[in-house]
Amino acid sequence: MPQPLPSLASLRSFEASARLESFSKAAQELNLTQAAISQQIRLLEDRLGGALFRREARRVKLTELGRLYLGLTASALHDMESAFETVRALARPHALVIKTTPTFASYWLLPRLNAFQRAWPAASLTVTAVEASSGQFDGVGDVAITTGQDQWHGFITTKLFDIDLVAVASPAVARRTDLGPFLAGNTDAIIHTMKRLDDWALWCMGAGVPNFHLERGTILFNSALSYAAAEQDMGIVIAEEAMIADQLAAGSLVEVHSAHVPSGRGYYLLERDHRTRKPIVDAFIHWLQQEMRATTLLLSERRGLGLSSSQG
Known part of the structure; x- marks a missing residue:
């Protein structure tokens, strides 16, 4: 039976962190705390069963699993955001x-x-x-x-x-x-x-x-x-x-x-x-x-x- 999908908050936290190579910068962009971003990433990694980032001193870098997941989810996230904005425009x-x-x-x-x-x-x-x-x-x-x-x-x-x-x-x-x-x-x-x-x-x-x-x-x-x-x-x-x-x-x-x-x-x-x-x-x-x-x-x-x- 398929596992429930991750939350949109987790996906957005992951995408922003991957793009900015920083949990703190992702937190600023999404108007969240760094702790909240870290928690969303940990939840996502637990669900997937592997590390998405390598934590370094001043930044984070995607692992091979992280790069694969970003490639598979980035366009889907963009499509969901685009669909939301389109329907919001209609209203x-x-x-x-x-x-x-x-x-x-x-x-x-x-x-x-x-x-x-x-x-x-x-x-x-x-x-x-x-x-x-x-x-x-x-x-x-x-x-x-x-x-x-x-x-x-x-x-x-x-x-x-x-x-x-x-x-x-x-x-x-x-x-x-x-x-x-x-x-x-x-x-x-x-x-x-x-x-x-x-x-x-x-x-x-x-x-x-x-x-x-x-x-x-x-x-x-x-x-x-x-x-x-x-x-x-x-x-x-x-x-x-x-x-x-x-x-x-x-x-x-x-x-x-x-x-x-x-x-x-x-x-x-x-x-x-x-x-x-x-x-x-x-x-x-x-x-x-x-x-x-x-x-x-x-x-x-x-x-x-x-x-x-x-x-x-």
Whole structure:
């Protein structure tokens, strides 16, 4: 039969002592006495059946058992603390918990969120970034914003916009990119996004140019990293046009080709089915849809002015 789990106080005392290499410093951080920390560690060691620390003159050092236990428990403790803070945030007046992808959070939502906070100064906002493919949109939250093809069950889904793919780079990279060799597939200045490995193939098919395979260029984990790398002159990336609307307007990214290729995906707003909307959620969704329309209008105006390509 499994033994009862150690107390959270013991785990927190252990983690702080291991990180600070000191019972006294751990006591200061946790607002406890050094004797209380020592007692929690002794209780934990008794439960485990072995020493977690070597006591030295002015500090403590982890034993092999201690290092093993820290590696197995540190992330779990962090997850418990994160879960507590998330649920506590939900209980606050005017609380709004938004889950979205790292790219949407970094490139679209955060640059605009000040406007919502000015309109709702009492709002208490929590933004959590999780990968679209991770399945974590099922957890705690008032709304989620993610990309896909309307495949979520148990949610009310609202499409915010369709995703068009464009080939973009920094102005410096765009200036030195010879369009002829690029369209023939002859360049190594390519950025691939691990989370969207099909995007180059989709864009190339739509643009009528040869595909750029993975053996050429740089591979980065997600779109947020890829766009940042492109802004730092690392190469050409296939971007979701609406996500980089601000960068296109500011000129930190420019299009190296005029093709705008539908991806077959969209960005969706997800709400839990059968959940009563709070007034703050109503306000956020109304604001979000207004901002989405403004982004769409900005991109349409750019195309109408012939600003969609740096190469003419």
